[in-house]
Amino acid sequence: MKAGSFYFVIPCYNEEAVLPETSARLKVKLRQLIDEGLIKEESRIVFVDDGSKDATWDMITKLHDEDSVFSGVRLSHNRGHQNALLAGLTAVVKYADIMVTMDADLQDDIEAVDEMLKKYYEGCDIVYGVRNDRSTDTAFKRGTARGYYGMMKMMGADIVPDHADFRLMSRRSVRALLNYSEVNLFLRGIVPALGFRTDVVYYERGERFAGESKYPLRKMIAFALQGITSMSTTPIQCITFLGIFIFVISIIMLIYSFIRHMIGATIVGWTTLMISVWAIGGLILLSLGVIGEYIGKIYMETKHRPRFIIEEFLDREHGYVFGDDDNDEADR
Numbered sequence: 001m002k003a004g005s006f007y008f009v010i011p012c013y014n015e016e017a018v019l020p021e022t023s024a025r026l027k028v029k030l031r032q033l034i035d036e037g038l039i040k041e042e043s044r045i046v047f048v049d050d051g052s053k054d055a056t057w058d059m060i061t062k063l064h065d066e067d068s069v070f071s072g073v074r075l076s077h078n079r080g081h082q083n084a085l086l087a088g089l090t091a092v093v094k095y096a097d098i099m100v101t102m103d104a105d106l107q108d109d110i111e112a113v114d115e116m117l118k119k120y121y122e123g124c125d126i127v128y129g130v131r132n133d134r135s136t137d138t139a140f141k142r143g144t145a146r147g148y149y150g151m152m153k154m155m156g157a158d159i160v161p162d163h164a165d166f167r168l169m170s171r172r173s174v175r176a177l178l179n180y181s182e183v184n185l186f187l188r189g190i191v192p193a194l195g196f197r198t199d200v201v202y203y204e205r206g207e208r209f210a211g212e213s214k215y216p217l218r219k220m221i222a223f224a225l226q227g228i229t230s231m232s233t234t235p236i237q238c239i240t241f242l243g244i245f246i247f248v249i250s251i252i253m254l255i256y257s258f259i260r261h262m263i264g265a266t267i268v269g270w271t272t273l274m275i276s277v278w279a280i281g282g283l284i285l286l287s288l289g290v291i292g293e294y295i296g297k298i299y300m301e302t303k304h305r306p307r308f309i310i311e312e313f314l315d316r317e318h319g320y321v322f323g324d325d326d327n328d329e330a331d332r
């Protein structure tokens with residue numbers, strides 16, 4: 001086993017409350033792994049500032065000044081957790097053999113990294129951190145999560161249940177991931193689609209120790225919908241089936257009312273009429289909504305916008321400022 005260079009990639013959005021503690025604990029962990037000869041001396045902890053509005057970037061700068069083990073990537077604008085992760089991976093993939101992504105609040109157990117590394121050296125390219133219980137979640141989050149995983153599976157998207165973005169990836173698997181140029185990227189769906197040898201490590205997920213969740217219900221719903229619409233076209237197929245179903249019913253109704261007419265029992269019901277007008281109207285709107293969602297995605301994809309722009313990559317050896325030299329490829 002030849003020890004590889006190891007990078008923690010930590011997305012941070014308004015995380016000033018947790019950064020001091022997180023950085024201290026990650027540093028201890030990294031030191032331990034280096035001392036055990038599991039990873040190279042030039043391993044790093046990279047914080048990706050996802051356009052924070054608080055002192056997050058100042059803290060990252062300070063950490064970097066004090067100790068070169070800390071690197072920082074600053075996004076020019078808040079682009080969301082998934083894009084922040086991707087930006088961090090893009091920035092370090094040239095130098096890192098092994099990358100572990102995890103949240104800044106250390107809800108994921110850093111001790112699980114040892115086992116992840118073990119699996120990496122056994123030949124795995126991707127190791128998923130999977131939580132072994134969801135007791136720290138509210139009943140609501142637990143229930144919705146379970147329903148969501150079930151639904152994704154039914155729609156043909158291959159995702160690992162109870163896995164958030166706590167994951168070890170080898171350089172080549174990250175390179176493969178970066179080949180996906182779609183704007184609406186759902187990492188939890190794309191990573192399993194990459195293939196490679198993968199394994200799972202179980203861990204207990206803790207509570208956020210400071211600050212508050214950056215995922216309010218609104219963002220959670222948006223994220224869930226994003227997952228479905230970026231991974232699956234089953235909703236469109238559902239509309240097709242619904243259309244066929246309603247068409248069949250309308251034929252049955254037609255025959256039925258024709259027979260009633262022949263018998264002479266034609267009582268034209270105003271209520272029935274109104275109900276059908278509303279029902280059909282609702283269905284049409286619903287269908288248009290779902291179709292519109294996909295058209296919106298096509299629209300976004302055709303723009304080929306960069307998913308993020310790294311304004312600055314703070315690192316003593318490899319750092320750069322956007323547009324400075326030939327690092328353009330790394331910015332897309």
Ligand code: UDP
Pocket residue numbers: 010011012013014015050078079080081084102103104105107208212213214215
């Ligand atoms: N995060 C981010 N950009 C955002 C929202 C969140 O980079 O727009 C980061 C955040 O700093 C944290 C991680 O994503 O490191 C997970 O967020 P959080 O812990 O708030 O989510 P939860 O654990 O409550 O689902």
Ligand code: MG
Pocket residue numbers: 103105107208213
């Ligand atoms: Mg969290």
